[in-house]
């Protein structure tokens with residue numbers, strides 16, 4: 001009976017190994033000819049066994065590496081040092097693949113090498129992953145370096161493990177490496193650092209990211225920046241949070257713009273509010289104006305009647321057979337009535353002018369003549385001196401003579417009123433650039449700061465018998481001419497009213 005000897009067993013083992021070992025192993029003779037290989041080898045080379053086994057190992061090595069392999073094999077045989085090398089090998093159809101190759105000698109019982117054993121590892125996939133990893137890392141590095149946003153990685157204790165250049169710059173560091181191991185407490189105000197620490201611990205606890213939180217960053221120097229911060233937990237393959245990655249965008253400039261816009265819109269709102277008020281006031285005044293012009297219209301004739309009747313009474317009085325002291329007393333009363341009625345009459349005509357809805361009727365006038373005409377209607381006290389100065393070659397003006405006469409008359413009468421102890425009044429007309437400038441200045445009592453503000457409002461007066469309509473009418477008439485009226489005054493020194501009309505439309509060109 002044939003004993004199942006150990007030689008057979010070895011052979012069997014070997015055959016099993018060749019068939020099933022999940023490794024590519026090639027057996028070469030001492031000349032490098034392939035004599036046997038494991039089945040797995042055929043898978044890698046995509047060749048049937050008879051094709052691979054006929055070849056010399058050098059035939060499956062890429063040309064550029066043949067010399068290297070030959071030298072390696074020689075060294076292996078001469079010095080018995082195993083070789084490990086990365087090679088490009090041929091497989092079916094002339095295709096190549098990257099392989100890691102280990103070669104060793106098989107020796108017989110006397111220590112004489114009789115075969116070379118080569119293990120081949122296909123590292124194509126390995127290489128591909130390596131390149132992918134490298135590329136991914138490179139991309140990340142490029143992104144981190146180039147992006148103007150601050151990017152950082154932190155461990156679970158909120159210590160920086162990596163930051164990009166932008167982040168380092170924001171923290172005032174020369175290099176990103178300096179940040180490693182530090183925390184926000186090293187760079188920012190206690191309050192801010194505490195807040196971010198709490199946020200981050202919450203992310204680490206819950207695994208929930210923080211997206212676009214607007215933060216007010218206060219530096220150790222107190223400098224304020226605004227950022228939007230996004231923080232995302234980093235998970236390991238078991239889903240455990242190992243740290244966070246954060247990105248923060250500086251929006252300080254944006255905030256500033258936003259703030260400016262907000263302020264503008266507030267101002268605008270205020271302006272609209274004021275304008276609305278002014279409009280309502282204008283509406284109210286217009287309504288009053290209508291009533292006033294009606295009353296004024298109705299008052300005019302009875303006033304005229306009273307004036308006429310007092311005149312008649314005065315005439316009759318002369319003929320009455322009563323003592324002259326009594327006549328004088330009656331006359332005084334009648335004069336007083338007359339005076340009061342005249343005042344009422346003036347008020348009525350002022351009101352009429354103010355309330356009237358009129359359009360200027362432009363006529364050509366000589367300002368010098370017009371001023372003289374107006375002055376002729378005044379009884380100027382002796383201690384008041386009036387000086388008129390009209391610029392040389394002052395042109396003829398196109399204005400509404402009635403209105404300008406009223407304006408000048410009002411201003412001069414105010415000036416005279418302001419000079420109870422005498423003084424000077426200067427009237428000046430000139431062309432300044434594209435404007436006609438007419439001013440009436442006095443050396444009178446002046447106007448307090450508080451009253452200056454109310455001056456042009458209707459019914460503002462400080463006089464016993466004032467109507468407070470004079471300046472309101474002046475303003476109205478000048479504005480109807482497309483011009484403006486200004487006042488400067490110093491209590492105890494004097495007052496200057498200045499009228500400015502655009503040249504355009506007010507002179508013949």
Ligand SMILES: Nc1ncnc2c1ncn2[C@@H]1O[C@H](COP(=O)(O)OP(=O)(O)O)[C@@H](O)[C@H]1O
Pocket residue numbers: 410414415418442444445446447451455460461462463465466467468469470471472495
């Ligand atoms: N030249 C001036 N100097 C001082 N105060 C003036 C002068 N002009 C006007 N005012 C002040 O402005 C007020 C309003 O003037 P005005 O509208 O003409 O009404 P009135 O003369 O009827 O009071 C006056 O009561 C006076 O207090």
Ligand SMILES: [Mg+2]
Pocket residue numbers: 410413414470471
């Ligand atoms: Mg007046």
